[in-house]
Amino acid sequence: MKFYQRFAYYLIGLVIGCFFVAAVWSGKDTRCNYFPNARVLNDLRNKPFLYDIEASRRLSEDWVDTTDIKNVLTYGDVDFDKSNIKEEGGKLYIIYGKTSKNKDITLEVINYPEKAVLRNIIKNDKPN
Incomplete structure (x- = not known):
């Protein structure tokens, strides 16, 4: 068998x-969440997400909105040294991220077995 015939069979296969x-x-909704940061953020995004009174108050201010929260829950960094603390029947996670205006923010999220609650949003001001 000549080379071009073998190559044709190879391409067909x-x-x-x-x-x-x-x-x-x-048809499958597959994700490759092998690292702990990706697993935590994916778990928080897939649960019903609620806002505490303090977080709702911060959202009513002009410097942060819900799209910033969603972006931090997608692209943020979980601080595991300060996180994974048992609190109120769930675990507290500290997540760092940025707003659409490129301001640093910190989210305090309590991860319950059936829901996730945003407890607080902290604006990280950097001194110039």
Whole structure:
């Protein structure tokens, strides 16, 4: 068998294999959350998310809004040295992130088994 014939068989098999792989993986909602930071943030995003009175008061101010909270819960960094503390039947997590105006904020989120509650939003002002 000549080289171009072997190459043609190889390409046909490769294309058929790609179609099978695409068919198997296209309908699945798969995530690769191997690291602890990604696991915690994914767990908080997938639960019903509630706001405490203090967090609601901070959201009524002009410097932060709910899209900033969602972005921090997607791209933020969990401080595990200050987090994973048992509190009120859940675990407290401290998450650092930025607002859409590039201001540093800190979220205090209590992760209960059935819900997540945003306890406080702290503006991190940097001295110039």
